[in-house]
Each structure stands twice: as C-alpha cells, then as structure tokens.
Amino acid sequence: xxxxxxxxxxxxxxxxxxxxxxxxxxxxxxxxxxxxxxxxxxxxxxxxxxxxxxxxxxxxxxxxxxxxxxxxxxxxxxxxxxxxxxxxx
Numbered sequence: 001x002x003x004x005x006x007x008x009x010x011x012x013x014x015x016x017x018x019x020x021x022x023x024x025x026x027x028x029x030x031x032x033x034x035x036x037x038x039x040x041x042x043x044x045x046x047x048x049x050x051x052x053x054x055x056x057x058x059x060x061x062x063x064x065x066x067x068x069x070x071x072x073x074x075x076x077x078x079x080x081x082x083x084x085x086x087x088x089x
Contacts, residue, residue: 011068011077018054018061028064028084035062039088058087 013031015023017038025031039060042051055061064086066077078086 009069011066011073014065014067016063016065018056018058022065028081031064032084035064035088038062060088063087 013025013028015025015031015034015038023031023034025034039051039062042054042060045051046054052059057063064074065072066074066086074086
C-alpha cells in the first residue's frame with residue numbers, strides 16, 4: 001500500500017528511467033533501492049563513465065518522481081525531504 005500522507009492522500013514513488021520505463025513503489029526506500037540497483041547494474045555492464053553520461057536530465061538516467069493523488073509533487077517533496085535524494089549524483 002502506498003504511503004498515506006494525510007487522511008485521504010496517497011503518495012506513490014515512481015522510479016523513472018529516461019528511456020520511458022516507470023516502476024511504481026509504495027514508499028521512498030523501495031524506489032531508492034530500485035534506482036540504486038539499476039545504476040549499479042548499468043555501471044557493471046557499461047562502465048562508470050558511460051553509465052553516468054547516459055542520462056540527459058539526471059546522471060545515469062534514473063530519478064524518482066513523487067505523485068500524490070495523481071499530482072506531481074516531486075519538487076515540494078524534495079524540498080521537504082532534502083536528505084532523501086531523488087536522483088543519483
């Protein structure tokens with residue numbers, strides 16, 4: 001079940017690959033774990049430099065998008081949770 005942030009709002013964490021693949025998770029930790037594993041897999045397969053340069057918008061080409069009741073709240077969530085990265089640096 002997705003994280004409940006208020007009585008009726010449901011928050012989902014999408015691990016997004018710039019190639020268009022999206023995987024939905026119920027909590028930040030699961031999305032971050034999936035993003036970290038994807039980056040590690042790409043580094044092992046293609047090498048650090050190639051994997052890092054693969055992203056157009058974010059290094060490595062992966063990020064986490066935060067959705068709340070169908071609305072994109074990624075920027076707000078990122079400001080409120082600065083210790084929880086939404087992309088790999």
